[in-house]
Amino acid sequence: MEALRLILLYVHLIGFALLLGGSIAQYVSGRLRINAAMLWGAVIQLLTGVGLSAPLRDGDEPAPAKLVTKFVIAVLIFVMVFFSRKRADVNRGHFLAIVGLTLVNAAVAVFWR
Template structure:
């Protein structure tokens, strides 16, 4: 089971890289819109996050409050990305909120013990 958890974690990190990298690339280009990397990154983050929350370890599961917090953040990001994907231009605040929530999600994962 540890190998499965590590594979899920690896794919989860790839999703994070796609989401954040795609967002930063769009921001630097000056054209604020949702790209395919952001969409796929948010989907991968959500699905692998649910998989990682399964009790695959022996008594070393994260706190339920942390899991719920990360789930809410991941759902928020996914909804913000999914329903904005066909717009030619996304509002600056909306786009920065996606980046900010992505960074907050990573901070929750790292700093919440």
């Protein structure tokens, strides 16, 4: 089961890289829109996050409050990305909220013990 958890964690990190990297690339380009990397990153983050929250370890599961917090943030990111994907331009505040929530979700993962 440890191998499965590590594979899920690896794919989860790839999803994070796609989501954050895609958003930074769009921000630097000057045209704020949702690209395919952001959409796939949000989907991968949500699916692998659910998989990682399953009790695959022996007694070393994260706190339920942490899991719920990360899940709610991931759903918010996914909804914001999914429903804005066909717009020609996304509002600056909306776009920066996606980036900010992505960074907050990573901070919860790292700093909440």
